[in-house]
Amino acid sequence: MEHLWGDGVVWVTLALVASLISWRLGISVALIELVVGIAAGNSFHLQITEWVNFLASVGALVLTFLAGAELESATVKRFWKQSLVLGLIGFAAPFGLAWAVAQLLFGWELHAAQIAGIALSTTSVAVVYAVMVETGLNETPLGKLILAACFVNDLGTVIALGLLYTSFGAAFWVFVALTILAVVVLPKVTPHFLKKVNSHSSEPEVRYVLLILFALAYLAVRGGSEGVLPAYLVGMVLADTFLSSRELIKRMRATTFALLTPFYFLKAGSLVSLKAVLGSLGVVAALFLAKTVAKFMGLFPAGAAFRFTRRVNMYNTLMMSTGLTFGTISALYGLNHNIITRQQYSILVVVVILTAIIPTLIAQSFFEPKGKERETLFVAKGGE
Amino acid sequence: MYKKIVLAYDGSEGATMALHRTAELASGGAGVLVLAVGRIPEYAETVSEVEEAKEQAGRHYDRAVGEAAEALRAKGIPASGHVDFGKPADVIIRHAEEIGADLIVLGTNPHSALKRRVLGATVDKVVDHAHCSVLVVRLTETHAST
Numbered sequence: 001m002e003h004l005w006g007d008g009v010v011w012v013t014l015a016l017v018a019s020l021i022s023w024r025l026g027i028s029v030a031l032i033e034l035v036v037g038i039a040a041g042n043s044f045h046l047q048i049t050e051w052v053n054f055l056a057s058v059g060a061l062v063l064t065f066l067a068g069a070e071l072e073s074a075t076v077k078r079f080w081k082q083s084l085v086l087g088l089i090g091f092a093a094p095f096g097l098a099w100a101v102a103q104l105l106f107g108w109e110l111h112a113a114q115i116a117g118i119a120l121s122t123t124s125v126a127v128v129y130a131v132m133v134e135t136g137l138n139e140t141p142l143g144k145l146i147l148a149a150c151f152v153n154d155l156g157t158v159i160a161l162g163l164l165y166t167s168f169g170a171a172f173w174v175f176v177a178l179t180i181l182a183v184v185v186l187p188k189v190t191p192h193f194l195k196k197v198n199s200h201s202s203e204p205e206v207r208y209v210l211l212i213l214f215a216l217a218y219l220a221v222r223g224g225s226e227g228v229l230p231a232y233l234v235g236m237v238l239a240d241t242f243l244s245s246r247e248l249i250k251r252m253r254a255t256t257f258a259l260l261t262p263f264y265f266l267k268a269g270s271l272v273s274l275k276a277v278l279g280s281l282g283v284v285a286a287l288f289l290a291k292t293v294a295k296f297m298g299l300f301p302a303g304a305a306f307r308f309t310r311r312v313n314m315y316n317t318l319m320m321s322t323g324l325t326f327g328t329i330s331a332l333y334g335l336n337h338n339i340i341t342r343q344q345y346s347i348l349v350v351v352v353i354l355t356a357i358i359p360t361l362i363a364q365s366f367f368e369p370k371g372k373e374r375e376t377l378f379v380a381k382g383g384e
Numbered sequence: 385m386y387k388k389i390v391l392a393y394d395g396s397e398g399a400t401m402a403l404h405r406t407a408e409l410a411s412g413g414a415g416v417l418v419l420a421v422g423r424i425p426e427y428a429e430t431v432s433e434v435e436e437a438k439e440q441a442g443r444h445y446d447r448a449v450g451e452a453a454e455a456l457r458a459k460g461i462p463a464s465g466h467v468d469f470g471k472p473a474d475v476i477i478r479h480a481e482e483i484g485a486d487l488i489v490l491g492t493n494p495h496s497a498l499k500r501r502v503l504g505a506t507v508d509k510v511v512d513h514a515h516c517s518v519l520v521v522r523l524t525e526t527h528a529s530t
Contacts, residue, residue, distance in 0.1 A: 022425065026423045026424075026425060026426060027425060027426045027427060028425040028426060028427045028428045028429050028433065029425070029429065029433075030427070030428075030429035031427045063429070063430065066430050066432060067430060067431075070430065070431040070432065124427075125431060126428040126429055126430050126431050126433065126434065127427050127428060129428065129431045129434055130424055130425060130426060130427070130428040130434045133424055133434055133438065133469050133470065134424065134469060134470030134471060134474070134475070135470065135474075135478075136468070136470075136478070249432050250432070250436065253430065253432050253433070253436065257429075257433075261429065324427060324429070325429060356427045357427065360426075360427070364474075
């Protein structure tokens with residue numbers, strides 16, 4: 001017991017420090033937790049115990065669910081063609097190029113190179129959304145389209161992570177069948193359940209969501225897949241229900257951010273070896289370029305086909321080149337399953353952090369649509 | 385003399401000084417937009433994290449901005465209040481451009497050199513990049529202590 005509390009003090013101290021730095025600098029706590037985790041992991045021996053692993057895993061699961069639950073289904077329906085095309089290209093192009101660069105240029109094993117492809121195929125809806133709010137674009141058709149495309153992009157990443165390493169045995173098909181059942185039934189059942197329990201102080205809604213996530217994650221892992229896949233899918237189908245229950249989202253967020261995600265991001269950061277990164281700066285640069293160049297080569301022509309103006313097209317391309325949460329989840333999955341080495345993991349996490357920051361800065365500094373450009377898409381699509 | 389003024393306001397002592405100065409400048413018939421800028425987390429983890437930060441900042445600034453606008457209206461100055469989110473300098477400049485302001489007024493509170501360097505200075509950015517004149521109302525130590 002003594003060790004448990006001692007380790008707890010260390011981890012929670014780091015979580016609090018990250019929270020205070022985030023509050024002071026106005027930067028997301030997730031990014032700060034990663035950086036604090038990197039600093040701690042490279043300064044002293046941070047004990048990653050079973051309970052830390054459990055909290056971190058649940059953190060990743062609930063975070064993925066919340067990401068899915070933030071889908072604006074009306075926006076995806078409105079811009080389904082553009083969001084589907086941009087989202088699929090935004091996923092497939094960097095997935096392919098990063099995989100190729102890792103395997104052919106740097107000699108990574110096939111599966112390790114695929115993890116590089118998956119980790120760098122992502123975008124970040126939340127990072128993009130924060131920028132949109134800052135610039136006021138979140139309420140414009142352009143902003144909504146970019147966000148919808150980011151959702152589709154991340155769905156591609158989650159599906160790839162959930163399916164690429166499975167053996168497609170009987171247990172997998174049981175998982176698929178029950179996930180489909182959940183996706184169909186939950187949107188019908190959940191509103192009635194929420195209405196029935198009516199925000200009781202014993203938090204039945206939060207426990208209900210956790211039960212669904214744990215059950216589907218169990219089935220996913222048993223079937224050789226990954227728990228984040230059903231978590232994202234269930235989040236997406238429950239998005240409209242959650243949209244009308246903002247209080248529930250708040251309570252889930254409070255639970256998740258206070259107790260779960262700090263362990264996830266601190267752990268993800270602590271496993272990064274700075275020595276390995278410093279010895280592989282060329283690989284870091286090459287993989288960063290692979291992601292951003294692939295996004296550019298894929299998304300820019302697609303945007304041009306949709307008649308985006310040059311500035312809007314560059315802005316969209318850069319926004320969709322961001323990445324954070326799913327990038328680290330994919331890399332950590334690879335490390336946990338011994339698909340990638342600690343060195344490869346360290347490289348990927350650093351590249352993911354860079355992709356959260358650099359494309360955002362460039363987009364905001366040089367390509368932020370101004371004046372009439374902010375409504376250009378609306379006009380270009382004939383009032384759609 | 386001025387027609388449209390943007391007053392960057394956060395309810396601090398420096399901002400209150402700027403409010404008084406704005407009232408003097410606008411008494412010639414200018415309209416005033418009282419603007420507060422709430423910070424939201426950069427590189428966010430979830431959309432709801434951003435939404436929650438917006439709500440908190442909105443709650444914090446709505447009242448301050450409303451009271452400042454009301455104080456100006458009580459002096460016969462047409463004024464409206466608005467709370468927006470993002471990097472303060474960028475948001476102030478954007479709103480000034482959008483309404484075609486011919487003056488931006490900011491209050492400033494004394495910061496240590498280190499804090500100014502680490503956190504960046506909103507005033508510096510607005511002065512450098514605004515399309516119109518900028519008036520920086522400095523909170524002197526005498527005022528700060530009163």
